[in-house]
Amino acid sequence: MSVGRRLDLVAWARREGAFVLEDDYDSEYRFDGPPLPTLTGLDPERVIYLGTLSKTLTPAIRCGYLVAPREVALRITKLKELCDGPLSWPVQQTLLHLIESGGLERHVRRTRQRYADARASLRTALAPVENAVALTGIDGGLHVVLRARAGLSAEQIVERAGVNGVSVTSLAAFYAGTDRLEGLLLGYAGMSEDELVEAAEILARTIRDLDELGPSQETAPRDAY
Ligand SMILES: Cc1ncc(COP(=O)(O)O)c(C=O)c1O
Structure with a gap:
């Protein structure tokens, strides 16, 4: 979307008290130039940003992530627990290690090439x-x-x-x-x-x-x- 349309969309969400879901699911793999700027950067209170590890790691662990206003994040966490429970503890700990050690970032850089x-x-x-x-x-x-x-x-x-x-x-x-x-x-x-x-x-x-x-x-x- 052009910058103008992005601004219009966010302005509409503010006016209507709506949320925009930004499904940025394979943004790690853009090959010609820098990643596209996110909508959530324009208004983190009105845009819920979604990503997945299905492309960077594997679809097998069924793990994604979201960045959302705190209230929304809490409600979605509860809903997810009702729907399919939390991600398994060993997988969470392994991911935490991978993220904190910089391993995930290195992996994304390597695989991008x-x-x-x-x-x-x-x-x-x-x-x-x-x-x-x-x-x-x-x-x-x-x-x-x-x-x-x-x-x-x-x-x-x-x-x-x-x-x-x-x-x-x-x-x-x-x-x-x-x-x-x-x-x-x-x-x-x-x-x-x-x-x-x-x-x-x-x-x-x-x-x-x-x-x-x-x-x-x-x-x-x-x-x-
Ligand atoms: C539009 C879109 N969003 C999100 C995803 C990621 O889905 P999941 O995290 O369930 O693997 C995909 C997978 O290809 C997709 O096509």
Whole structure:
């Protein structure tokens, strides 16, 4: 959001006595330039800031955090206890140690570089098919969206890539209705650099083959790569 819209939103929240939930869930991984400024910085009394350790550490511990006005934080703490109880004590102590020792910060710095390298490899591997698909949302986070140009079917790419040994997800999986963008969601954090390059190159060949077949053609069965 532009600065103007941010200020308007916060002014609205003040006027209405409302809270804005700022879900800044993968802000640690922005690769081109500094992190975006937070809304909560504009008004910590009206904005509840949410983050998660799912991206920086692991989704397995189910741990997130929030920064909120004291009253709100106390109420949310109570609600969380009613819903699913506190995070396990050993996990809390381990996290505390990781944060206080600076280990978490070092880990985020290291992984930011690792994911930036992975992102660059992904870009290189998909460059040969840039006329058929556009890589978007690549400036941050741990996944990118591959927009298919008109005539290229995401479902066909998913199917053929699967036959060739690469599992990718169509954007259709994220829509309730039929009005949607044609493309794929590619997560690139959960594999080694070699695996990523191999998978991306297979995906690029799959896309190139489908693109050469033309828009309305059925895909002929082919040998797997
Ligand atoms: C919009 C959004 N918010 C938050 C999260 C983090 O969720 P959790 O902490 O439950 O893993 C995600 C996970 O991908 C997300 O997509």
